[in-house]
Amino acid sequence: MTETAYDEMLAPDGTVRPAYDGYRQWLDAQPPGLLKRKGIEAEAFFRRTGITFNVYGAADAEERLIPFDPVPRIITASQWRKLSRGIEQRVRALNAFLHDLYHRQEIVRAGRLPARLLQGNLAYLPQMAGFTPPGGVYTHIVGIDLVRTGEDDFMVLEDNARTPSGVSYMLENRETMMAMFPELFTRVRVREVSDYPRRLARSLAACAPAAFTGDKPTVAVLTPGIYNSAYFEHAFLADQMGAELVEGSDLKVQGGRVAMRTTQGWQPVDVIYRRVDDDYLDPLSFNADSVLGVAGIMDVYRAGGITIANAPGTGISDDKAIYSFMPEIVEFYTGEKPILPNVPTWRCSEADALAYVLDNLADLVVKEVHGSGGYGMLIGPTSSKKEIAAFSAKLRADPANYIAQPTLSLSTVPIFTRAGLAPRHVDLRPFVLVSPQGIDITPGGLTRVALKKGSLVVNSSQGGGTKDSWVLDD
Amino acid sequence: MLGRSANGTFWLFRYLERAENTARLIEAGFRMALTRDSGAASEEWRSVLITLGLHHAYAARHGEDVTGAQVFNFVLRDRDNPASVLAMIETARTNARAVRTGITREVWEAVNESWMKLREILARPVAETRLRDVLDAVRRQAIQVRGAMEGTMLRNENYYFANIGTFAERADNTARILDVKYYVLLPSLAAVGTSLDNVQWENVLRSVAGERAYRWLNAGQMDPRGIASFLILDERFPRSLAFCYAQLLSNLSLLAREYGFETEAHAIQRAGHERLAGLTIEAIFEQGLHQFIGDFLACNHQLAQQIQRDYRFVE
Numbered sequence: 001m002t003e004t005a006y007d008e009m010l011a012p013d014g015t016v017r018p019a020y021d022g023y024r025q026w027l028d029a030q031p032p033g034l035l036k037r038k039g040i041e042a043e044a045f046f047r048r049t050g051i052t053f054n055v056y057g058a059a060d061a062e063e064r065l066i067p068f069d070p071v072p073r074i075i076t077a078s079q080w081r082k083l084s085r086g087i088e089q090r091v092r093a094l095n096a097f098l099h100d101l102y103h104r105q106e107i108v109r110a111g112r113l114p115a116r117l118l119q120g121n122l123a124y125l126p127q128m129a130g131f132t133p134p135g136g137v138y139t140h141i142v143g144i145d146l147v148r149t150g151e152d153d154f155m156v157l158e159d160n161a162r163t164p165s166g167v168s169y170m171l172e173n174r175e176t177m178m179a180m181f182p183e184l185f186t187r188v189r190v191r192e193v194s195d196y197p198r199r200l201a202r203s204l205a206a207c208a209p210a211a212f213t214g215d216k217p218t219v220a221v222l223t224p225g226i227y228n229s230a231y232f233e234h235a236f237l238a239d240q241m242g243a244e245l246v247e248g249s250d251l252k253v254q255g256g257r258v259a260m261r262t263t264q265g266w267q268p269v270d271v272i273y274r275r276v277d278d279d280y281l282d283p284l285s286f287n288a289d290s291v292l293g294v295a296g297i298m299d300v301y302r303a304g305g306i307t308i309a310n311a312p313g314t315g316i317s318d319d320k321a322i323y324s325f326m327p328e329i330v331e332f333y334t335g336e337k338p339i340l341p342n343v344p345t346w347r348c349s350e351a352d353a354l355a356y357v358l359d360n361l362a363d364l365v366v367k368e369v370h371g372s373g374g375y376g377m378l379i380g381p382t383s384s385k386k387e388i389a390a391f392s393a394k395l396r397a398d399p400a401n402y403i404a405q406p407t408l409s410l411s412t413v414p415i416f417t418r419a420g421l422a423p424r425h426v427d428l429r430p431f432v433l434v435s436p437q438g439i440d441i442t443p444g445g446l447t448r449v450a451l452k453k454g455s456l457v458v459n460s461s462q463g464g465g466t467k468d469s470w471v472l473d474d
Numbered sequence: 475m476l477g478r479s480a481n482g483t484f485w486l487f488r489y490l491e492r493a494e495n496t497a498r499l500i501e502a503g504f505r506m507a508l509t510r511d512s513g514a515a516s517e518e519w520r521s522v523l524i525t526l527g528l529h530h531a532y533a534a535r536h537g538e539d540v541t542g543a544q545v546f547n548f549v550l551r552d553r554d555n556p557a558s559v560l561a562m563i564e565t566a567r568t569n570a571r572a573v574r575t576g577i578t579r580e581v582w583e584a585v586n587e588s589w590m591k592l593r594e595i596l597a598r599p600v601a602e603t604r605l606r607d608v609l610d611a612v613r614r615q616a617i618q619v620r621g622a623m624e625g626t627m628l629r630n631e632n633y634y635f636a637n638i639g640t641f642a643e644r645a646d647n648t649a650r651i652l653d654v655k656y657y658v659l660l661p662s663l664a665a666v667g668t669s670l671d672n673v674q675w676e677n678v679l680r681s682v683a684g685e686r687a688y689r690w691l692n693a694g695q696m697d698p699r700g701i702a703s704f705l706i707l708d709e710r711f712p713r714s715l716a717f718c719y720a721q722l723l724s725n726l727s728l729l730a731r732e733y734g735f736e737t738e739a740h741a742i743q744r745a746g747h748e749r750l751a752g753l754t755i756e757a758i759f760e761q762g763l764h765q766f767i768g769d770f771l772a773c774n775h776q777l778a779q780q781i782q783r784d785y786r787f788v789e
Contacts, residue, residue, distance in 0.1 A: 049579070050571070050586050226571045235574035245575045249789065250476050261477045263631065263785040264733055 006150050006411040007423050008073065019074040019472065022188040035070050035416045038180045042068050045179070051172055051232055067465035068173060069415040070180065073426060073447040080191075080471045083154060083430070084441045086340030087144050089330060091432050091439055094161055094317050096333035098138040101316060102128045112328050117321050123370065125278060125313035127285050131302050133311040135207040135436035140273070140309035141200070142432040143167075143445075147343065148411040155343045155408075157427060159323060162315040163275055166446040166466075167431050168233035171196060171240075173446075173468040189473035191443040197240030199433055199440055204241075204271045206435040210304035211257060217270035220244040220260060222251075224276050224292045234275050243273070248280075253296035258306045271307040272297075278312045320369040320403045321347060343408060349400035357404040358395065361388050364404045365456075366395065379456065381407050410456055413467065415449060425450045427458050428469060443471035475576065475631045477786030482573035483632055484787070486585070487623075487639035489566040493559045494616035495647040495682075497609045499525060500546050502681035504605060507542050509673060519545040525654040531555055543602060550608065551596040559612060560596045563589050576632045580622040588615035631732055635785075637725040642778050645718035646771065651681050652705055653767040675701060682713040702763065703755040715770065719747045722777075737784035739777060746773045 009020045016024045046065050075083070100106050101124070107113045118124045143164030145157045174193050178185055201219060208217040223234035225247050238245035250260050251269070259266035274281065280290040285298040300306050316322060322329075324345040330338040346353035348366075357364060366378040378391040395402055412423035430445030447467040448458035458464040503522040507515035519540050523529040532540075532548055535555070551560045567589040570582055577585075591611060600608050620640075627633045655678045675696050679685035688704050688711075709716045726743055730736045758766045782788065 047590065048583050048587055050582065226568065231571070235571070239575040243575075244476060245479075246476065247478070250478050261786050261789065263475050263477055263480045263635075264735075265786070 005409045005423070005425065006148065006153075008148070008411050008413045008426075010414075010423075019076045019079075023072065023074060023184070026184050026187050036418075038070055039068075039416060042070060042176050042180060045176060046172075049172070051168070066169060066460045067451060068176065069449055069451075069465050069467045070177070071414050071416055071421065072177065072468045072470045073413045073428070073449075074470045074472065075428075075444070077472050077474045079152075080443060082152075082339070083146070084443075086154070086338070087430055087432060087441055088439050089334055089336065089339050090144060090156065090159070090326070091139065091142050091434060093326075093330040093333045094142065094159060095136075095138050095434060097329050098161075098311070098314055098317060099132065099136065100333070102313065103130065103132075107329065107332050110332070112332050113322075113325055117319070117325075118316070121316060121319065123278075123313070123315040123319055125316075127298055127302075128311070128313040133207075133301075134209045134304070134307045137207050137309075137434050137436065138311040138314050139317075139434055140204060140207060140311075141167075142434065143429045144340075144432065146340070146428045146430065147408055148426075148428070149408055150411075154340060156326070156340050157343055158320075159317055159326070160429070161310065161317045163277070163310065164429070164431065165230045165233055165275075166429055166448075167196060168236040169466050170431065170442070170444065170446045170469065171236075173466055177468040188470075191471045191473050193442050193444055196431065196442050197237060199442070200237065200273075201241040201243065203433040203435040203437075203440060204273055204307075204309055206437055207307045207309065208270045209307045211268075211306070212270045218244070218268065219271045219273065220246045220269045222246055222248070222272050222274040222276055222293075224248075224280070228275070230275060237273070244269075246272075248276070248290075248292045248294055251294040251297075253294065253300055256300060256303060256305050258294060258297055258300050269306065271309060273309045278315060281308070281312060320345075320367055320371070321349065321400070324403055343405050346404040348395060348402040348404060353404070354395075354399045357402075358392060361392055361395075363407060365407050366391065366402050366404045368401055369403060370401075375461075379407065382455075407456065413447070413449065415451065415465070415467075422453070424453070425456050425458065426467070444469035475635075477788070479573045479576045480631070480635045480785050481782065481787035482569040483576055483635045484639035484781070486566050486569035486573065486577075487636045488643040489562045489569070490585075490588075490616050490619055491640050491643040492647065493562040493566070494613055495644070496526060496549060496559050496562075497612035497616075498683055499651070499681045500549060500605075501609050502677050504542065504546070504602075505680065506673070506677045515542065516540045521654050522549070525650050526557070527650075528555065528557060531557070543600075546605060547599055550600055560592060563592050563615075573632075577636075578622065578626040580626045581619060584615075584619040584622040588619060591615060629728075631729060634725040634729045634732075638722060638729075638781060641718040641721040641725070642774060642781075644713060645715050645722070645774050648682055648705060648713050648715060648718070649767050649770050649774070651678065652702070653764065653771070656763045656767065678705075684711055684713060687711055699755050699759070702758070706758065706766075707750065707753065707755060716750050719743070719750055723747050737780070739780040739784045742773070742777045742780055746770075746777065749773075 009017060011017055043065065046068065051065065108115045139161040141164060143160035145160065146154050147157045148154050170193060204219050205217045219241065221234050221238040221243050223231060223245060235245055244260060246260050251258055254266055257268040259268050276292050279287045280292040282293050282295060282298045283290045284295050297306065301308055324347050326342050327338050346357050348354045348357055357366065362380045364380045368376045371377060380388065410425040410427065413426050414421035415424045426447050426449045428445050428447050431442050433440040447469040448464050449467055450456060450458045451463060451465045499522055503518050506518045510518060519542055520529065523532050523545060526549060528549060535548060535552065536544055548555055550558060552558050555561065567585050570577060570585040574582055592615060595608055595611055623636060676685050679688050679701065682705065684704065688701065692700055704711060704714065706715050708714045709720055711717055722743055726740055730740060
C-alpha cells in the first residue's frame with residue numbers, strides 16, 4: 001500500500017509540502033546522528049518517568065514503553081479548522097443521539113436507525129433509560145479516530161465515546177519533544193496542548209450534580225488500580241488536574257452520596273471521571289462480581305448525587321454497526337450534512353453486503369461490531385488463504401456481528417529508522433471535551449503510527465508507536 | 475487525602491528506610507567479619523540476620539551454614555526472601571505508583587530510578603568484591619529519594635505521613651540493633667575499667683552510621699554508657715531514638731494542626747516521647763537495657779498500628 005499512499009511530508013515529486021516546510025529546514029540543518037541520539041534519550045526519559053503500559057495477556061507482565069518517534073506529525077492551521085468543525089459537529093450529534101436513545105428514540109421511530117441494533121445490545125444500558133445526566137452531557141471526553149487518504153480527505157474511522165485513552169501520550173510526547181528540541185519550537189510555532197488537564201478539570205467541574213453545594217466540586221479519577229494497562233494515564237491525569245485518584249475500595253455510598261475514605265473520614269465526591277468499564281461500575285446494577293466499582297453508585301447517580309463521566313451506556317455509540325449509521329445520525333440531529341465522512345462500510349447483517357464481503361475478503365478489513373483495540377479483526381490483504389477461510393466461516397456463522405471496510409491507503413508520515421527517514425502509516429485521535437459550556441477540542445491529538453513497513457495496524461497493543469502531533473499556529 | 479494514599483506513602487518511606495538501614499547493617503557486618511576468624515565471623519552474620527528478623531527464613535533456606543556471601547545475597551536479593559532489599563525496593567515502588575498523585579514527579583522518578591538501578595545490579599549474585607558498590611548504590615538511591623522529597627514536596631499531610639513512616643521505621647531499626655548488641659555492652663558495664671572490645675563498639679556505631687559523629691563528640695573515648703546514651707538519648711544524632719521521636723512528635727503535631735484534631739496516636743506518641751525525655755542512661759541501665767528496648771519496640775509498634783487505625787489506612 002505504501003507506494004500509492006499519500007505522504008504528508010513529501011509530494012510525489014519529492015518536494016516538501018507546506019506543513020513541513022519549517023520542520024524540514026530545521027532538520028536539514030541538524031548534525032547527522034541527532035535523531036538517533038535523541039531517540040535513545042527519549043527512551044531513557046520515558047522509562048524514568050514510568051510512562052509504560054501493560055499488555056493484556058503478556059506472560060511476563062513487564063511494563064512496556066509505547067515506542068515514541070521523534071519526527072512530528074504536522075497539520076496546518078487551515079486543515080485543522082476544517083477538521084475541528086467536523087469533529088464538533090460529530091460530537092454534538094453523538095450527545096444528541098445518546099440522549100435520544102435513552103429517551104424517546106425518535107431516530108428509531110423515524111425509521112432512520114433499525115431497532116434491532118439496540119435490542120440485545122449489551123452496550124445499551126436499560127438502567128439509563130429515561131434519565132438525563134447532569135448538564136445533559138453523556139460524553140464528557142471523546143476521542144474521534146481520523147484517517148487520511150489525501151490532501152483534503154480525512155475520514156472518521158471510529159468514535160470512542162466510552163473511555164478514550166491515550167491523552168497522556170499526547171501530553172508527554174509534546175513535553176519530550178520540547179525537552180529534546182527546544183530550539184525547534186522557537187522556529188516553528190505550534191499550538192499548545194499542555195493545558196488539556198486544566199480544561200478537563202474545568203469541564204468536569206462544570207458538570208457537577210444537583211446534590212453539589214459549595215464553590216468547588218470534588219473531582220476524582222476512578223481507576224481499576226496499578227495493574228491496569230492505562231494506570232499511568234489515570235495517575236497522570238489525576239495528578240495534573242489536582243484530583244483524587246481513587247479505586248473502588250476507597251468509595252462507598254453513604255447518605256445518598258458517593259463518599260471516599262480520607263484520613264479525616266468519609267467525604268463526598270461530586271464528579272467521578274471513571275476509567276472503569278460500565279460493566280464493573282456498580283455490582284448492584286451490572287456485573288455482580290465486580291470489585292472495581294461502587295455498590296449502589298447507579299442509584300446515587302439517578303438521584304442526582306454524583307456525576308459519572310463518561311455517562312454509563314455511552315459505549316453504544318462505539319458499536320461499529322451504529323457507526324455505519326453515523327452519517328444519518330449526524331444529519332438527523334444537526335440538520336446538516338456531515339463535514340467529516342465515514343469510511344465506507346458494509347454491514348454484514350445485510351444480505352447483499354455480506355455476499356460482497358465474502359467475495360472480496362482478501363481486499364477488505366473486517367471488524368467485530370463490539371470489538372476494539374485491533375483485536376478480533378481480519379486485514380484481508382495481509383492475511384493468508386487459511387486465515388481468510390477461517391474468518392469467512394466465522395462471518396457466515398454470525399454476519400450481524402461484523403462490518404467490513406475497504407483496506408484504506410492510510411496516509412504516511414516519515415519515522416526515524418536506522419536507514420534514515422521512512423514513511424509509515426498513521427492515524428489521528430483528537431481529544432474532545434464536552435460540558436454544558438460547549439465543546440472544546442485540543443489542537444492536534446494523538447498520532448499513532450504503524451512502525452512496521454507497510455503495516456496498517458497502529459494500535460499500541462499490536463506494535464504501534466506514537467508521534468507528537470502539531471497543529472501549526474496561523 | 476485518601477486513607478489508602480496515606481497508607482501507601484507511609485509504607486513507601488518505611489520500606490525505603492528499611493532498605494537503607496539494611497544496607498548499613500550488612501556493611502557493618504561485613505567489616506566486622508573481615509577482622510574475625512571464621513567462627514566469630516559466622517556469629518557476626520548471625521547477629522545481622524537476627525537484627526533483621528530473618529534468621530528463621532535464612533535457616534529454612536540455607537540451614538545452619540552461615541557464611542558471609544550466602545547471608546548478604548539472601549538479605550539483598552534472594553527471590554525466596556520477601557524481605558530482601560530488592561523486594562523492599564519493589565514494594566516501595568509499587569506503593570509509589572499507587573500514591574503517584576500524592577508525591578511529586580521528582581520523588582516518583584527517584585523511586586522509579588532506584589528500582590531500575592537496583593534491579594539491574596542485583597540481577598546476578600553479589601560477590602564480595604562487588605558488595606561495597608552494591609551497598610553504596612542502595613544508600614545513594616535512598617538518599618536521592620529523600621533529597622527529592624525534602625526539595626520538592628509540599629509541607630502538608632503527604633509529607634507528614636512520609637516522615638512518620640520514615641522515623642517510625644528508623645526508631646525501630648536503631649532499637650533492634652541495640653537489642654541484638656546489648657550483650658556486647660553489658661559485660662563492660664559490669665566491669666568498669668576492663669579492656670573493651672573497641673571493635674565491637676565501633677561496629678554498633680557503624681551500623682547506624684554514627685561512628686564519626688560519636689568520635690567527634692567524644693574525642694575518641696569509647697565509653698559504653700556514652701555510646702548507649704548517644705544512640706538512645708542524643709537528639710542531635712539523626713538515627714537516635716530521641717531524634718526519631720522528636721521528629722514523630724513534630725510531624726504528628728503538624729498533622730493535627732492541619733486537620734484540626736488529635737487522635738489516640740498522639741497520646742501514645744507523646745507518652746513515648748516524654749518517657750524518653752525524662753530518662754537518663756543510668757536509669758535505663760538500672761531498668762535493664764534489654765527490658766527498655768523491648769518496651770520501646772512494643773510502644774513503637776503500637777504507635778504505628780494506632781496511626782493506621784486513626785487515619786483510616788484501610789477500611
